[in-house]
Amino acid sequence: MTKIIVLQVALFLGVIGNAFCQGEANDIPKIVKKDGRNALFVDGKPFQIFGGQAHNSSAWPGMMPQLWTAIEQMHANTLEVPIYWEQIEARQGKFDFSLIDTLLVQSRQHNIRLVLLWFATWKNGSNHYMPEWMKRDAVKYPNITGIKGQPVDSPSPHIKATMEADIKAFTAVMRYLKKADTQHTVIMVQVENEAGAWGSERDYSPLAQKLFEEPVPAELLKPEVLKALNVPVVTAGTWQKVFGERADEYFQAWWVASFVGKVAAAGKYEYPLPMYVNAALRDPLINPMANMYESGGPTDNVIPIWKAAAPAIDLLAPDIYLDGNERVLKVIELYDRKDNPLFVPEAALIPNNTKYLYDVIARGGIGFSPFGIDDNGRGAKAEGIAIHLEPFAQEYAMFEPMMRELAQWSFEGKIKAAVEPEDHSEQAIDLGAWQAIVSFGGERGNKTPANVQPIGKVMIVQLDENRFVIIGTRCHITFKPIGNNIGKAWQYLKVEEGHYENWVFKQLRILNGDETDWGGPYFGDKPILLQVSLITR
Numbered sequence: 001m002t003k004i005i006v007l008q009v010a011l012f013l014g015v016i017g018n019a020f021c022q023g024e025a026n027d028i029p030k031i032v033k034k035d036g037r038n039a040l041f042v043d044g045k046p047f048q049i050f051g052g053q054a055h056n057s058s059a060w061p062g063m064m065p066q067l068w069t070a071i072e073q074m075h076a077n078t079l080e081v082p083i084y085w086e087q088i089e090a091r092q093g094k095f096d097f098s099l100i101d102t103l104l105v106q107s108r109q110h111n112i113r114l115v116l117l118w119f120a121t122w123k124n125g126s127n128h129y130m131p132e133w134m135k136r137d138a139v140k141y142p143n144i145t146g147i148k149g150q151p152v153d154s155p156s157p158h159i160k161a162t163m164e165a166d167i168k169a170f171t172a173v174m175r176y177l178k179k180a181d182t183q184h185t186v187i188m189v190q191v192e193n194e195a196g197a198w199g200s201e202r203d204y205s206p207l208a209q210k211l212f213e214e215p216v217p218a219e220l221l222k223p224e225v226l227k228a229l230n231v232p233v234v235t236a237g238t239w240q241k242v243f244g245e246r247a248d249e250y251f252q253a254w255w256v257a258s259f260v261g262k263v264a265a266a267g268k269y270e271y272p273l274p275m276y277v278n279a280a281l282r283d284p285l286i287n288p289m290a291n292m293y294e295s296g297g298p299t300d301n302v303i304p305i306w307k308a309a310a311p312a313i314d315l316l317a318p319d320i321y322l323d324g325n326e327r328v329l330k331v332i333e334l335y336d337r338k339d340n341p342l343f344v345p346e347a348a349l350i351p352n353n354t355k356y357l358y359d360v361i362a363r364g365g366i367g368f369s370p371f372g373i374d375d376n377g378r379g380a381k382a383e384g385i386a387i388h389l390e391p392f393a394q395e396y397a398m399f400e401p402m403m404r405e406l407a408q409w410s411f412e413g414k415i416k417a418a419v420e421p422e423d424h425s426e427q428a429i430d431l432g433a434w435q436a437i438v439s440f441g442g443e444r445g446n447k448t449p450a451n452v453q454p455i456g457k458v459m460i461v462q463l464d465e466n467r468f469v470i471i472g473t474r475c476h477i478t479f480k481p482i483g484n485n486i487g488k489a490w491q492y493l494k495v496e497e498g499h500y501e502n503w504v505f506k507q508l509r510i511l512n513g514d515e516t517d518w519g520g521p522y523f524g525d526k527p528i529l530l531q532v533s534l535i536t537r
């Protein structure tokens with residue numbers, strides 16, 4: 001009798017336990033906001049995307065093996081991969097989800113999450129992924145007309161038929177995904193790809209011209225929006241009257257954002273995964289006019305327009321192909337907003353960009369992904385591909401077993417980072433009672449030449465007042481007592497090298513003697529993780 005009761009209790013608890021675990025695992029991925037910070041929650045906990053993006057034409061079954069090879073070599077946890085409107089709805093109204101099925105099955109086999117990229121009305125500003133039946137009907141689904149009446153290779157954002165067709169296909173995708181992906185292999189969806197127009201600031205067709213003469217929508221006339229757009233005087237009226245020389249680009253941004261926002265909202269109605277839009281950037285330092293960048297996309301200057309026009313979009317994300325610390329760090333700063341979780345869905349796959357990954361994590365960003373990780377059918381040898389992926393692979397290999405820890409620390413604002421500037425100058429990081437001083441270069445700190453490329457970086461997680469986890473490459477670190485500790489003598493209590501696994505630090509060795517006495521611990525070409533305790537005397 002007693003045995004039976006025990007068994008029943010055990011079974012009951014088992015059911016509760018399972019339900020609890022399943023409840024967590026079944027939580028739909030979502031953006032969570034707390035204290036002005038953002039996180040991507042996957043399976044109910046903060047998740048950090050260590051991603052890699054496929055080349056544009058690699059989401060075909062015959063090409064997928066090379067995708068998985070790259071993802072494995074890279075130690076990535078997420079594949080960003082396109083799904084193509086032209087394939088999904090090759091025949092109008094008939095949907096083929098076989099590529100999505102293949103992606104779901106294979107990514108589960110590889111234990112990898114997916115971010116799906118909806119290549120649809122816009123792909124790099126053009127209509128090239130529209131199905132053939134749309135491309136053949138340029139009257140019903142027209143492109144933009146340029147200022148001199150010339151054809152422009154970019155879909156008009158003012159066409160209801162185009163938007164309705166996109167909405168129909170995207171809702172079918174999201175409806176299907178809800179059914180096919182109850183375990184949430186797909187954690188986020190990118191709506192369109194670099195929407196906007198190259199080659200014309202806006203559409204100048206008669207229809208667009210008529211809309212341009214209409215009053216600016218009330219959503220944009222709110223004082224806070226106008227202020228964010230640098231419009232000093234609040235007026236109502238036409239686009240030209242309210243926005244002057246910026247009227248064309250703001251008009252285009254409003255219409256592209258409204259279109260994409262409606263597609264996203266319709267998709268979310270079926271299945272509310274986090275959704276984002278990626279931006280082909282403009283130079284963030286010189287405030288160029290829209291004839292110098294892709295007009296209408298979520299570039300830094302029109303973020304307030306996108307926020308007002310497309311509330312269903314969770315975040316606007318920069319594709320980073322710019323060079324130089326000043327530009328790149330400025331871009332990261334501009335997209336890191338309380339109302340915009342920071343995410344870099346594309347960056348050039350070059351060693352120098354790994355340092356911006358550190359900056360993004362330290363700012364509480366939800367992920368980072370270099371573009372073009374696979375071989376793209378070029379037949380390169382495995383070693384060649386590995387060399388190509390190496391810079392990110394080394395970082396991801398270090399981060400892989402501690403992804404949840406990093407995501408949690410990042411969400412709690414416990415991480416700070418320093419990246420090597422082009423002039424290789426020393427960087428200081430304030431940590432309450434301590435200041436970390438980071439110098440970049442070879443093994444003997446200032447006595448050896450600086451790094452040839454400015455690739456050094458470090459991130460510091462503050463565990464408590466005197467205890468830190470430090471990860472970095474190509475730099476030395478030392479400390480200075482500040483704040484409450486100012487003027488005090490100090491020393492290392494303990495410097496341990498190791499790694500994190502399931503929230504437990506696993507020690508490889510204690511660093512001491514030459515490894516700490518000459519300018520502080522040194523971080524070489526390959527990232528290492530140190531747990532450092534400091535003490536005053």
Ligand code: DGJ
Pocket residue numbers: 056124193194278319346371
């Ligand atoms: C940015 C786009 O978003 C990608 O799809 C790809 O075309 C890259 N540019 C190529 O560099």
